Every structure is written in structure tokens, then in C-alpha cells.
Amino acid sequence: MKLVRYGDMGAEKPGMIDSDGTLRDLSAHVSDITGDMLSDASLAALGALDPASLPVVAGSPRIGACVGNIGKFLCIGLNYSDHAAETGADIPKHPILFFKANSAIVGPNDDVVMPRGSTHTDWEVELGVVIGTKAKYVTKENALDHVAGYCVVNDVSERHFQTQLTGQWTKGKSCDTFGPTGPWLVTRDEVEDVQNLSMSLDVNGKRMQTGNTNTMIFTVAEIIEHLSGLMTLHPGDVITTGTPPGVGMGIKPAPVYLKKGDVMSLTIEGLGTQTQKVDEDA
CATH class of the missing domain: 3.90.850.10 (Fumarylacetoacetase-like, C-terminal domain)
Structure with a gap:
């Protein structure tokens, strides 16, 4: 699974790259890609989603750092x-x-x-x-x-x-x-x-x-x-x-x-x- 954050700096949204390389929106399932959703259970839940059911992100938005609120x-x-x-x-x-x-x-x-x-x-x-x-x-x-x-x-x-x-x-x-x-x-x-x-x-x-x-x-x-x-x-x-x-x-x-x-x-x-x-x- 490839997880991504996209949008303006400081206002990035969570997304997923599907097998065709298409960026899809994950906002209905998680608020952001941050440490509190990186556990095995949380990742398994995202991995169980059908990418085809996720909205396609239109255009070519800016891609942010792939993890938000990085700790150390x-x-x-x-x-x-x-x-x-x-x-x-x-x-x-x-x-x-x-x-x-x-x-x-x-x-x-x-x-x-x-x-x-x-x-x-x-x-x-x-x-x-x-x-x-x-x-x-x-x-x-x-x-x-x-x-x-x-x-x-x-x-x-x-x-x-x-x-x-x-x-x-x-x-x-x-x-x-x-x-x-x-x-x-x-x-x-x-x-x-x-x-x-x-x-x-x-x-x-x-x-x-x-x-x-x-x-x-x-x-x-x-x-x-x-x-x-x-x-x-x-x-x-x-x-x-x-x-x-x-x-x-x-x-x-x-x-x-x-x-x-x-x-x-x-x-x-x-x-x-x-x-x-x-x-x-x-």
C-alpha cells in the first residue's frame, strides 16, 4: 500500500495510490497520515479498502511529506x-x-x-x-x-x-x-x-x-x-x-x-x- 498526503502545505489531505498509479482520497476514512494511524491494525483496515471505491483526486495537486506531524x-x-x-x-x-x-x-x-x-x-x-x-x-x-x-x-x-x-x-x-x-x-x-x-x-x-x-x-x-x-x-x-x-x-x-x-x-x-x-x- 502506498499512502500519500496531498494539497497545500499545512492543509494536506490523506490519499492512497492505487495499482494503476491513480491518486485516491482517503479523507472519509482517516483525517491524515500521522503516527496515530500507523499501527498494524490501522494499516490493515486501510489495506482492506477497495481502492476503486475511493474518490479519484482530480488534477495534479502538490504532494506533501508522506507523514504528517512527524515526531523525531x-x-x-x-x-x-x-x-x-x-x-x-x-x-x-x-x-x-x-x-x-x-x-x-x-x-x-x-x-x-x-x-x-x-x-x-x-x-x-x-x-x-x-x-x-x-x-x-x-x-x-x-x-x-x-x-x-x-x-x-x-x-x-x-x-x-x-x-x-x-x-x-x-x-x-x-x-x-x-x-x-x-x-x-x-x-x-x-x-x-x-x-x-x-x-x-x-x-x-x-x-x-x-x-x-x-x-x-x-x-x-x-x-x-x-x-x-x-x-x-x-x-x-x-x-x-x-x-x-x-x-x-x-x-x-x-x-x-x-x-x-x-x-x-x-x-x-x-x-x-x-x-x-x-x-x-x-
């Missing part, structure tokens, strides 16, 4: 062995954790706006994991049972802010619009093997990132086990799980960063595609 936006850094190699970083012994401010969250096709003074804004295609049921001290053997589904995330990063402004990575990760999420939430039953999903990112039509979740250092299950031992994971929390090689800061002989007018296009196998145009704050 947790991010794992340096979690692909081939990305760690391109940056010259050591393989971490434990998952590296940072947070992205919820004010960074936008729809999958909304503009990415570089903040004032930005000269090192970079791209990162990532697998997003959406928690469906409360997780505390879970093991990797049952960790995925707590997942509602998966989505595409662009972990946009301002590298100068991230590494040179004294402090933690969050400074370069939390700028407004730096968290495009979606286009849809694909429920976990539709993802046969989350550790074998191809992923890519293009800038202006040129392939920059090519990867697969099979090169993760810590699997999705291991990440959930680790994080749930530190804090309770609640329904509606989102975890981004790292990026494969091909980011701008890793390009040799000189890094390449985003500029106004650039267009990013991100895809993860079975999870859809995002496209963002880059703008800059006045």
Missing part, C-alpha cells in the same frame, strides 16, 4: 561503507546519530532553498524508515515489526555549516527545506528486502549517486535496535539511514555543490521519485 527526525551518518570510503572517514563502531529539525521537512517536489551565505549545499539520497508502533529495547530480530513503512528522503546538507561552524552536524542538516520526504509511504509488507534496494540521485540530469542498501554498515534492524536502547521510538518518528557514494563533497579533484536553478531527482527502488529545484534565500 533521526538521522544516521556515514552508514554506507562506500560513502565512508569516498569521504576518507573511518568505519564507525556504532551508528552515528544526529537530528534534523522538523522545520526542515517539506514535500518531495517542493523547492530546496539554500540559506543565506550557503556555498556548500550538498545532496544525499536516503532510505527513510517510519516507525509504526512504539519501540523500546527491541532486538534486531523483531525490530522491523515496529516499522510502518519506508520512503525516500533527501538529506540536504550545508557542508560548511555542518563542519566549520563549531558544533554538531545538525547545523548543516536542519536548514529550512533540507528534508524533502516522500512521495509516498510504502507499507513494509510491500518491501520484500529492505537491505537490497537500488537507489540513485541525479543533478541536472547527470547521475551523481548510485547505490544499494546492501552496502549499509548497520542494517535498518540494527539501527532500530540501537536507537530504541537509547530512547523510545514512537509512531510517526522518521529515521533516515545514510547515503551511498556520489555526494558533492566527495567529488575529486574538487567538490561540487548545488547552485540556484539546479534540479535534483532521487529514486529508491519501489519507493518512488522526488524532484526538487534549488533556490536561494534573498
